[in-house]
Amino acid sequence: MLPDTIEPRIQIDRTRDKSHGDLASNIALTLAKVAKKSPRDIATAICAALPEADFVERTEIAGPGFINFFLSGSSSQAVIQRILEQGANFGTSDEGEGRKVQVEFVSANPTGPLHVGHGRGAAVGDSICRLLAATGWDVSSEFYYNDAGQQINNLALSVQARCKGLGPDDDSWPDDGYRGGYIQDIAAAYLSGDKVDSEDRHVLASGDPENLDDIREFAVAFLRREQDLDLKAFGVDFDVYFLESSLYESGQVEATVAKLVENGHAYEHEGALWLRSTDFGDDKDRVMRKTDGGYTYFLPDVAYHFNKWQRGFVRVIDEQGADHHSTVTRVRAGLQALHEGIPEGWPEYVLHQMVTVMRNGEEVKLSKRAGNYVTLRDLVDEVGRDATRYFLGARAANSQLNFDIDLALSKTNDNPVYYIQYAHARACSVMRKMADQALHWDQSFALAQLEQLTQESEKALLRRLDRYPEIVARAAASAEPHMMASYLRELAGDFHSNYNSHKILVDDEAVRAARAALSQAVKQVVANGLALLGVSAPESM
């Protein structure tokens, strides 16, 4: 029937519509042209030649020539046993084979409180870490910041001005000073000799308004602590805090320049040192060393990423705001110019677009503490950690995000966070009720009753549960945690729907056990999925 020279690529996919069975193959359609037969004839021949299998109940030819496979009841019910046995590990895999991956995110400089954009980066970046860990990667999370540049100097000058009683509207206020109310807080703490502990530094204020170095050190520690507190309240922490200044102290910046010059990719022009980044796909060459002898930010960026490479990360993901997208080509070009065998697409970037915060249909722009932007703390304080994490993590990163405060605060089914958490709480509630009524619960007995799950809404739930490991794998591979949020919304929908149509605690012991087992499986998967998003799974609401 077919020329024996061809080697067809056999493709079997999940179906989108349950009337098409569980799995479907388009093989007959792809072979139709070369076989010079109609797709339906080919499909018929293939079906006739298929061996019998326990897990396939029947096959069907449909539409233009799809072969649909209907799996047997027992094979689809088996997922419950896998879930209950594997528990919190259900859905994990060893895809990463223990390889080292680094995820860098937030990386805010210590010049002010974290804003909503940092929150989005934190939600997305942290979920990526959790997804990678769940798929067998050896994950290291990292926060990179500059504690020594001109911005930090401006910060110190601003705090000093506040120490001397000046305000942002005074004539002698520093030109590029920070005007937010938090500067006043730092000044007050500094003057009263406070001690500050952050994740990566500890400083006691001298209280001397004339000592700019002391002020600088204190202000950085103070703001680092603020950021740590905000991130902690958000459920996010880091394995490594990396200082830009360390790249200078260790000579890595100098070494990087020397390497680029040695490799012939640098040239002097008008008193500055340039990298010929156009050799590596950039649209123009970039200055590395300014005429004043200082380096542009881009050079430490290259040195920093080379440092990551030397630390042995086969995969690095940088999560940043999309306003930094121009660094992507630049950093990769610099790394290529080092001739160190770094792959062209290394590191990977996940760039998130802007966040707009909405209240009563209007954009919110101001914060009392920070001045001209909405802080992460404002949001977490108002709508809570779970809702904030969910909303900031539930959208594809490369789409702009509307954060609707009214929706996040809503405690109805409008709000997907509560909707999903409620599914978990309901499942817990059923088990509590079971105990209250002194009904017998025996997991192994229940697992032997699964053939009782014959309702359409139960089968839909089984199909949904079966997909979970695949969702974890794909979300991790593409670094797109929002896929998990969508999945959980759908799973919760299937659960609530089934819950309303079929009572779990019925008199029939076998049916009751089977339904309770299904409910327990849903509870487990909801908990696992929410954990990957950094959202809690409450036992009651």
Next chain:
RNA sequence: GGGCCCAUAGCUCAGCUGGAUAGAGCACCCGCCUUCUAAGCGGGUGGCCGCAGGUUCGAGUCCUGCUGGGCCCGCCA
């Protein structure tokens, strides 16, 4: 002017790597609590998937060109 991202129901968004009649929530209309939490469920109204070409047996999905919106284009980070 150049680069990156986006465009799907009135609104907010999914769409599983090219498959079969395009999905969900909100909003609007109609129903469901003496029964495991109504923070829930069922039904209905509502779409030239921005526009125009192209590739393919097949395109919301891939390619090209437009249009509209966001971000970025410094010897700032």
